[in-house]
Amino acid sequence: MSEVANHDLQITARELTQVIANLRRAMRRTQHDLFSDRFFTTSEYEFLRFVADHDKVRVGAAAESLSIAPNTASTIVNRLLKMGVISRTGSAADRRVGELSLTEYGREKLLTLIDHRVSILVAAFSKLDGEAEFAIRNALPALNHLIDIVVNLDGDNIRDANI
Numbered sequence: 001m002s003e004v005a006n007h008d009l010q011i012t013a014r015e016l017t018q019v020i021a022n023l024r025r026a027m028r029r030t031q032h033d034l035f036s037d038r039f040f041t042t043s044e045y046e047f048l049r050f051v052a053d054h055d056k057v058r059v060g061a062a063a064e065s066l067s068i069a070p071n072t073a074s075t076i077v078n079r080l081l082k083m084g085v086i087s088r089t090g091s092a093a094d095r096r097v098g099e100l101s102l103t104e105y106g107r108e109k110l111l112t113l114i115d116h117r118v119s120i121l122v123a124a125f126s127k128l129d130g131e132a133e134f135a136i137r138n139a140l141p142a143l144n145h146l147i148d149i150v151v152n153l154d155g156d157n158i159r160d161a162n163i
Contacts, residue, residue: 052107
């Protein structure tokens with residue numbers, strides 16, 4: 001890769017990380033301002049989404065998949081258990097191992113929060129011109145593909161990128 005192309009990719013990568021951070025921050029702030037039932041931290045929300053997608057997941061497996069420390073995962077789990085949004089049951093294979101699932105209350109809270117996020121974006125999309133909406137809509141498959149690649153990167157791939 002040429003030095004110019006690598007420099008352009010670095011600029012794009014920096015801009016993308018900033019755009020993602022700004023969108024997350026704006027969504028979190030707007031959701032908090034508009035909806036009074038927002039009582040999860042970002043980490044709790046992401047953990048709750050993971051449990052929703054991976055019923056009967058172990059704490060350690062969730063922590064590893066979310067790239068968080070096991071003690072952080074335990075803290076999040078304890079808070080979510082106290083809120084009544086998840087439950088922990090013994091594994092059928094090994095009763096000493098706890099498996100996490102969403103409670104019905106947790107499912108309701110999660111769906112409400114997802115609905116809030118969707119309504120914020122629908123309102124924002126309605127203010128975009130057709131060209132901007134089209135560009136974002138058509139970028140989604142490429143962004144999902146980029147996510148898949150990032151998930152599968154290892155240290156050698158990153159070092160070889162000549163940053």
